[in-house]
Amino acid sequence: MSGRVLVTGGAGFIGSHIAQAYLAEDWEVVVLDDLSRGKRHNVPSGAHFVQADIRSPEARQLLAGGGFTVLNHHAAQIDVRVSVDEPALDAAINVVGLVNLLDGAGAGGVRRVVFASSGGVVYGDPEVVPTPETAPKSPISPYGVSKLAGEYYLRALAALRGFEAVAMRYANVFGPRQDPKSEAGVVSIFVSRLLEDRPLTVFGNGLQTRDYVFVRDVARANVLASTAAVPAGSDIDDTAFNIATAVQTNVLELAEIVGRVMGRKPQIELAPARAGELFRSSLDVSKARRMLGWKPEVRFDDGLPELVDWFRKEGR
Numbered sequence: 001m002s003g004r005v006l007v008t009g010g011a012g013f014i015g016s017h018i019a020q021a022y023l024a025e026d027w028e029v030v031v032l033d034d035l036s037r038g039k040r041h042n043v044p045s046g047a048h049f050v051q052a053d054i055r056s057p058e059a060r061q062l063l064a065g066g067g068f069t070v071l072n073h074h075a076a077q078i079d080v081r082v083s084v085d086e087p088a089l090d091a092a093i094n095v096v097g098l099v100n101l102l103d104g105a106g107a108g109g110v111r112r113v114v115f116a117s118s119g120g121v122v123y124g125d126p127e128v129v130p131t132p133e134t135a136p137k138s139p140i141s142p143y144g145v146s147k148l149a150g151e152y153y154l155r156a157l158a159a160l161r162g163f164e165a166v167a168m169r170y171a172n173v174f175g176p177r178q179d180p181k182s183e184a185g186v187v188s189i190f191v192s193r194l195l196e197d198r199p200l201t202v203f204g205n206g207l208q209t210r211d212y213v214f215v216r217d218v219a220r221a222n223v224l225a226s227t228a229a230v231p232a233g234s235d236i237d238d239t240a241f242n243i244a245t246a247v248q249t250n251v252l253e254l255a256e257i258v259g260r261v262m263g264r265k266p267q268i269e270l271a272p273a274r275a276g277e278l279f280r281s282s283l284d285v286s287k288a289r290r291m292l293g294w295k296p297e298v299r300f301d302d303g304l305p306e307l308v309d310w311f312r313k314e315g316r
């Protein structure tokens with residue numbers, strides 16, 4: 001089944017792949033993005049583009065009158081450091097902006113809202129790794145708090161306004177179009193530095209682990225989450241899905257794999273550990289497997305060459 005979807009943030013990294021995945025499944029796609037970070041040329045041809053801020057009356061009105069089946073919300077302030085320096089700005093975009101859209105979605109009879117949350121931040125430093133959806137939540141940055149607050153608003157307004165809600169909790173997403181200037185994109189940062197023959201900076205001892213999931217796998221999960229049967233949740237975890245690989249890779253291993261795939265020997269530059277950095281992060285994906293019929297299909301070593309090719313052609 002397909003329908004009409006509004007993809008916010010569809011000129012950005014993950015959102016543009018999601019817009020493409022919906023188009024491939026014959027959805028009618030409208031992208032809304034203010035181009036604060038995204039690029040117009042990332043929006044796939046075949047999608048209609050609206051330039052607007054998610055906090056604006058236009059964005060609310062688009063949803064209230066646009067006849068959308070699904071709102072897929074990926075526009076956000078994504079930088080943890082910005083959230084630390086300007087928490088009010090982070091909350092204005094990630095909380096008030098979301099609520100503005102949910103209000104419009106309710107008025108417009110949108111059937112389902114799919115929201116980009118973050119497993120890397122809502123669980124804080126978890127005791128159990130790979131971490132299941134039901135693990136305690138303890139975000140440590142304002143960005144993490146705004147994502148978790150977003151999940152609570154989603155649950156409350158879904159019940160009050162009568163739409164279905166799904167929260168996607170991503171691990172570290174990587175792939176073509178990820179901005180190497182974004183701190184989340186360590187894979188993109190390593191690739192771009194190696195292409196410029198610069199050393200790779202490793203913070204702390206380099207043994208901290210992350211879980212890297214390829215962006216097209218993430219996009220496929222979003223399309224599945226738009227129509228799969230999901231329970232009406234009384235708790236935010238009922239309607240949340242970890243989207244990850246459950247495989248942990250540490251930063252030194254990451255540097256080695258990126259160097260091997262690019263045929264270059266990386267020089268490592270050690271820097272002091274960063275305050276607040278998680279030591280281990282990896283997510284249990286058995287729920288997405290069971291309820292969405294989704295599993296990650298692209299291995300890290302197979303996704304990486306695509307990212308390297310993209311950088312060589314247009315990323316720099």
Ligand SMILES: NC(=O)c1ccc[n+]([C@@H]2O[C@H](COP(=O)([O-])OP(=O)(O)OC[C@H]3O[C@@H](n4cnc5c(N)ncnc54)[C@H](O)[C@@H]3O)[C@@H](O)[C@H]2O)c1
Nearest residue numbers: 009011012013014034036037038053054075076116118173
């Ligand atoms: N990249 C990751 O590893 C990761 C992990 C967990 C969660 N997420 C979430 O996934 C979503 C997409 O992240 P991304 O990595 O593709 O980032 P991105 O910066 O590439 O995409 C975000 C898009 O939102 C747009 N945007 C920002 N503020 C806006 C506003 N006020 N109004 C309209 N548009 C606005 C930007 O122009 C950009 O195109 C975000 O919600 C992010 O928090 C990403």
